[in-house]
Amino acid sequence: MRKKYTAKEVRNLILDTASVLFIEKGYEQTSISDIVAGLDGLTRGAIYHHFESKYQIIVGIAKRFIPEQDLLDSIDERDDLSGLERIQNILLETMFNEDITKSTAISLSLLRDPTFISIYNTQICEVLAPKIEKYINAGNEDGSITVPQPEQMAEIIILLTSTWFIQALFPNTVETFFEKLKAAQYVLKESGVNVISDEVFSTILRRLLSKKRSK
CATH class of the missing domain: 1.10.357.10 (Tetracycline Repressor, domain 2)
Structure with missing residues (x-):
């Protein structure tokens, strides 16, 4: 990992990276490994710390369209x-x-x-x-x-x-x-x-x- 991220920055980086991949490859065709590969040195463990599954990642993306x-x-x-x-x-x-x-x-x-x-x-x-x-x-x-x-x-x-x-x-x-x-x-x-x-x-x-x- 090239820099120190806050928890919020990590979460947003995961959601942003997954968004791009879901758009480019489709949700079904995108794997957790694909998302890990697109992150700045973050591990699979970092993803599962914030999201239980790929489905929860796309739910997280959807929730960003709604007021917090x-x-x-x-x-x-x-x-x-x-x-x-x-x-x-x-x-x-x-x-x-x-x-x-x-x-x-x-x-x-x-x-x-x-x-x-x-x-x-x-x-x-x-x-x-x-x-x-x-x-x-x-x-x-x-x-x-x-x-x-x-x-x-x-x-x-x-x-x-x-x-x-x-x-x-x-x-x-x-x-x-x-x-x-x-x-x-x-x-x-x-x-x-x-x-x-x-x-x-x-x-x-x-x-x-x-x-x-x-x-």
Whole structure:
């Protein structure tokens, strides 16, 4: 090993290396030995210290597309947010959080891989659906949301604000992206949970244009 890595750096190096190999060779065709060979002197033992199996590595890659627990906890702890505003915060963090953007940049092509898509959908539902359901219930109590089936609506919100916008599954142009965003806005508003309010829509537009200009 050429340098001293922190535990977090080791974990990220493993995930980055595996991402490249999964994209180049495919998940099934990539072995733990292949991943070890691509690391900077790290051993097989270092991998198994952080991940029990190759499957747990690809799960780890998928989890990087989701806000980390401390960020979700910080939304939980804010007393100034309504139930609806908490869901809106999760949406914007998932789309624009800098840590998520940086850590997933190398893995974006995996969103074309059926195995990865299945794992990604499972992880995002397991992590975010209970949170969103909780905030829908809170919104029903504080008046910011009116939804009779919180559990099912939480899954619909995830479908409309994440899975539906995955380029590999539902190809988009710039124009169709914003048309889909407007359609999602309409559906959610009419369903009683206005996650993509006009203010949130404007925020998404502004941040996307800002990212485009900075490239």
